[in-house]
């Protein structure tokens with residue numbers, strides 16, 4: 001549970017409180033002010049909640065389930081929203097994701113990358129891609145093992161060579177951890193791989209990590225985008 005905002009606060013107030021948490025963490029951990037972007041994760045929340053967040057200035061929204069997302073995208077069209085797909089990827093869903101979203105955060109196999117490349121319209125900007133990293137959770141099936149740098153670079157290579165998609169960075173979803181230090185340790189492993197890739201010339205600019213309960217640890221370890229749902233919407 002979020003301890004910063006009383007239950008029942010309007011979404012605009014909760015959004016500002018989250019922005020404040022981000023700004024405070026940036027300052028506390030020596031990040032450049034504004035270095036961390038807020039993605040509002042609206043999965044499971046109705047269109048009215050998205051309207052409220054949009055009215056409060058939020059423009060980046062993340063959704064996890066295509067069938068739920070499509071009507072929301074339709075209801076909020078022409079409002080300057082950038083849609084991020086953050087859910088598990090199935091090959092029978094790639095076409096509509098490529099049509100309706102600007103970003104995909106959970107790519108972990110080449111076959112899906114090829115589908116996105118083939119299905120993304122040349123009239124749209126390239127689909128932005130983050131590769132999903134498994135930071136060492138045995139129970140997690142999704143994501144490339146953080147210890148397998150060779151596999152990661154092979155996938156990065158194929159994404160780089162494909163048209164209509166653009167490799168932007170890495171994302172990770174660690175299982176919940178009890179303490180700040182445990183949260184931070186997992187994020188630091190992903191950060192090291194991110195820095196390794198950039199030392200090898202990849203030029204990645206996005207490290208997508210941190211949710212409502214671990215965003216400070218993620219910001220401490222270099223997150224450039226935090227994906228926040230319940231702290232904004234679960235009033």
Ligand SMILES: *Cc1c(COP(=O)(O)O)cnc(C)c1O
Pocket residue numbers: 041043064086087173211212213227228229230231
């Ligand atoms: C639901 C979800 C989030 C947001 O989680 P909260 O704990 O509600 O902030 C972030 N990332 C992914 C991939 C999610 O599925």
